[in-house]
Every structure is written in structure tokens, then in C-alpha cells.
Amino acid sequence: MRVHFRHVLCATDFSEHANRTIPYGVAIAREFDARLYVCHVVDLSAVAIYGEFQLDPVGQQERIRRQARELLEKTPGLENVAWEPVIRFGNPAGEIARLVEEKQLDLVIASTRGHSGLKRLILGSVTQRLIRTLPCPVLAVQSPPEGFIDPEGGGIRLQKILVGIDFSADAENALRYGLSLAQEFEAEVHILHVMEPPVYPEFLTPTEQTQDLLQVDAVKDRLEALVPAEARVWCTPRATVLRGQAYEELVAYAVAREMDMIVLGVRGHGLVKSLLLGSTTDRVVRRAPCPVLAVGSPAAE
Incomplete structure (x- = not known):
């Protein structure tokens, strides 16, 4: 079944x-003729980026909302696509x-890095x-979009x-x-x-x-x-089996062969393997040289 993204959200x-999510979102929205939402969630427990904040529940929040919207509207690249700003208050x-x-939403695009220090960890x-x-699905990005987006068109x-498979x-x-995506x-x-x-391994018998x-x-x-057999009509998948730590091998393979995207499932078999795969996905996201598309089970979509 072909995947089509119709509603896409960039978080910044x-x-x-974090603003690197926006060129990815613009490119995907244009490619799939999708509606693009650009979202900023104001965590009232960490509003130092707006200057002094005194709890005036109405006035101060409206001021922050206006400032956030102005920042979104000044973001380069958004003039090339139909988009909608979304400002929310609460837990991101x-x-x-x-x-x-x-x-x-069919896709959320988020960065693995934000402001330095604590805010970077929070994001x-x-x-x-x-x-x-x-x-x-969530598309986790940390690198600039130059390799993902054609600079000319x-x-x-x-x-x-x-694609990592367990x-x-x-x-x-x-x-x-x-x-x-490969067919597209x-x-x-x-x-x-x-x-x-x-x-x-050195002690294995010949048998x-x-x-x-x-x-x-x-x-x-x-x-x-x-x-599927029909997929082999238009592509020749390259199947590989490696030994080692899953996240290390996935990242090394992506680096050595200059992958443009890694696609991973979020959960594995059973509780223990689910935790292990979750750990693998987290580690790949933090270390990958390219965007990582994290996909859940079909029932969750």
C-alpha cells in the first residue's frame, strides 16, 4: 500500500x-501536496527564552502567543508552501x-536537538x-537538510x-x-x-x-x-545480516553506504525486546547521519 502524507506537523x-525541521516539512508538504502545520508549544515552566515572565494568565500568555507567531512568520522558507501556525501552552x-x-496528522517532524544545555536535553x-x-510516524532530524532536499528544484x-528489521x-x-518511499x-x-x-566465537566447533x-x-x-513480489518489479532490495550491537551496526551501515534515510519500527517482540528495540531506536536517532523515520504498528495509525 502506498503511503501518502496529507497532514504534516513541524515542531520547533x-x-x-529545531528550525531545521521546517525545510524538511516544506519539502514533504510540497511533494505530497500536504497541509503543513508549524507548531511551537510554550512550556510555562521554562519560558526564559521570552524574557521575564510574571504570572498574568491572560495578558502574559497573549503576549507570548504574539511573539511566537511573529517568530514563525519570519521563518525563512515558509513562503513557498501553504502552512498554518499553531501555538499551544502546556507540556510539549x-x-x-x-x-x-x-x-x-500523518507525520510529525521533530529535532533531536534544541537550545543548548537543559533545553537541548528537554527537546x-x-x-x-x-x-x-x-x-x-515521527521523522527525527538533526542534520541540515542539504542532502535531503534538491538545492535546485x-x-x-x-x-x-x-530499513532496520527485527x-x-x-x-x-x-x-x-x-x-x-523508495517507489515514490x-x-x-x-x-x-x-x-x-x-x-x-573463537571456541565454536566446525559443526x-x-x-x-x-x-x-x-x-x-x-x-x-x-x-512483496510487486515491489520487486520496480526495485531490487538489498538484504543484509550483520552481527553486533544493533544501533552500532545500523549507524555504521548508514555512514558507510551514505544512506539518505533510516526507517525503524518503534517496538519489537514482547516486553523485553520492545524495551531493547526502543533503546536501539533512541540510540540510532541520536547518532544517525541522516533523518530517521520511526514507525509504529499499523493498528496505532
Whole structure:
């Protein structure tokens, strides 16, 4: 099934890093003819970026709302697309979750970095919470959009997409998104599964070594089987099985092969694997050289 983004939200705290979400949002909105919302949530417990704040529930909030809207309207690039400013007050992750329901959002774009120090940590934790809780995919960005956007036409330039697979429902849904985006932009699709290495590989007997190689081959065949026959008409997925720490191998693979996007499921099999995959997704998001699209299960969408 083709994926189509119709309602897209960019979250920003007006820092240099967070404002990087906006070029991504503009490019995606133009490519999919989507409605773009640019959102700033004012956390009243951390409003120092607005100067002195004295609790006048009506007057002060209106002043902050006006200032935030003015900042949004001055943001470069938004003149090239239809967009709507959204200013909310409250907990950032909670307010964005409410917006997902109100606006029927298909995609939220958030940065893994914000203002320096504490605010940077706060924004990072907001993005992690969004990834774990939102019913729609989250595109986590930290790098400038130059490699993602064609500098001449302003369109999206996706040539290589990496999909991490652990055979969970979320991972298989991530593959659906990866294949759809690859078809949309005629990109390569790389499918990667990372297996835990033997505890003492140097002590494996010849028979155990053979069994280990057969296991790797079986996992690779299973990866290949996930790709629908119709997808092979327009692409040749590259299935790879590696050994090691999942997040390290995913990031290293993305760096070595110059991936333009990584697509990951949010949750894995069962409670323990869910926690492990969540940790993997968080670590990849923080270290990835390219945007990471975090996708939940189909039932959550």
C-alpha cells in the first residue's frame, strides 16, 4: 500500500537545530501536496527564552502567543508552501499528541536537538517521547537538510533508504513505509537485520560454525521473503545480516553506504525486546547521519 502524507506537523522551539525541521516539512508538504502545520508549544515552566515572565494568565500568555507567531512568520522558507501556525501552552509532548488527533496528522517532524544545555536535553526527551507514544510516524532530524532536499528544484532527494528489521509488526510496517518511499522517489532499499554474535566465537566447533552460517542464511532468506513480489518489479532490495550491537551496526551501515534515510519500527517482540528495540531506536536517532523515520504498528495509525 502506498503511503501518502496529507497532514504534516513541524515542531520547533526556535533554536537553530529545531528550525531545521521546517525545510524538511516544506519539502514533504510540497511533494505530497500536504497541509503543513508549524507548531511551537510554550512550556510555562521554562519560558526564559521570552524574557521575564510574571504570572498574568491572560495578558502574559497573549503576549507570548504574539511573539511566537511573529517568530514563525519570519521563518525563512515558509513562503513557498501553504502552512498554518499553531501555538499551544502546556507540556510539549502532550500538546503535540493532542494535535495529532485534532488535525489527523500523518507525520510529525521533530529535532533531536534544541537550545543548548537543559533545553537541548528537554527537546531531545520530547522527541523520544513522541516516537514512543504517537500513533503516527515521527521523522527525527538533526542534520541540515542539504542532502535531503534538491538545492535546485527544492524537491526531496532520496536515493538510498535503510530499513532496520527485527521481524516485529512495527518493523514490518516500517518496511512498508520504506518501500513506499523508495517507489515514490525511485530509491534503493537496503534491509538490515542485526543478530547477536556468539558469546565465544573463537571456541565454536566446525559443526557449530556451519550451523551459525546456516542460521545467517536462513535469516537473510526470511528478510527477502518480507518484500512483496510487486515491489520487486520496480526495485531490487538489498538484504543484509550483520552481527553486533544493533544501533552500532545500523549507524555504521548508514555512514558507510551514505544512506539518505533510516526507517525503524518503534517496538519489537514482547516486553523485553520492545524495551531493547526502543533503546536501539533512541540510540540510532541520536547518532544517525541522516533523518530517521520511526514507525509504529499499523493498528496505532
